[in-house]
Amino acid sequence: MKKIAILCSGGDVSGMNPALKHFVEYSIQKGLIPHLIYNGYEGLIDDEIKEASYSDVSGIINRGGTNIGSARSKRFHEKKYRDIAKQNLDARGIDMLVAMGGDGSLKGLDIFYQESGIKFCGIPATIDNDINGTDYSLGVDTALNIIKVSIDAIRDTASSFRRAFVIETMGRDCGYLALVSHLTSGSELCLIPEVEYDLKKYEEEFKKQIKNGRRYFIAIVSEGIKDKSSDISQWFENVIGMESKVSILGHVQRGGNPSTYDRLMAYKFVNHAIDGLLSGNNRSVICYTKNGFEFKTIEEVTSKKKELDPELISYLKNNS
DSSP states (O other), X not given: OOEEEEEEOSSOOTTHHHHHHHHHHHHHHTTOEEEEETTHHHHHHTTOEEEOOHHHHTTOTTOSSOTTOOOOXXXXXXXHHHHHHHHHHHHHTEEEEEEEEOHHHHHHHHHHHHHHOOEEEEEXXXXXXXXXTOSOOBTHHHHHHHHHHHHHHHHHHHHXXXXXXXXXXXXXXXXXXXXXXXXXXXXXXXXXXXXXXXXXXXXXXXHHHHHTTOOOEEEEEXXXXXXXXXXXHHHIIIIIOOOEEEEEOGGGGTXXXXXXXXXXXXXXXXXXXXXXXXXXXXXXXXXXXXXXXXXXXXXXXXXXXXXXXXXXXXXXXXXX
């Protein structure tokens, strides 16, 4: 019987555990022997590899994070450690690998394949949704729902105390989380790295709104913008004339009970990944686009920075 393994690399996301559960179940259904690699590429090097059964993934579908751990591995960048990883897989007869992670995690897979011949399929998994070639990455929907709940709760206190709240989302240099949260929360201001902004253009309008009775403002900013969130808060106080607070949501966005959509996407990503490996897609990433699921090369996925949907950006510009 053929053997297959799965690992998580980089930042954890809600949706990884549902993917692990279905990976074990679907592998067995397809006549494969599934293995779990603990602690990402570090575990691959340290031989933290275990043959999996249903009991290993029972009861994890509703949990955030990843039951097998994740890591960012500097050692995997060195050939001598990739050789050790290859030896560990060979010792168990594993020649197929599924890896969940961001673009940095996926880049190492292709080098590993060229050196070792270990077939792989990458599953995009990052709340930043910044992987080129896929419109959706595992974990994004859950993160957006956590942000939504946070914004709604902050709005209650903002309106009660006549305050402006600057809410900072994750995303590195990608403003996807902030932009979608802005469009779906009714916030008054959204600042993202992809769109140049000048706070002066908002001064007259915001002061006019206060004069006409506005009691609060909600501003959603991505962590990658040119100014600090505290600078935006000071602008509200010193220029707009309203008390302001900063709320940095931080790592709360990574965790939480996986949403129904992320559970469903985990199921689909895993199905396509395993089916692809069995049908000869030996070095690919399974991506989700407007055309459905597509297998793409590492080069397609990592060769350039992902651009935000122009339609979404147009909504932001129209509201500015």
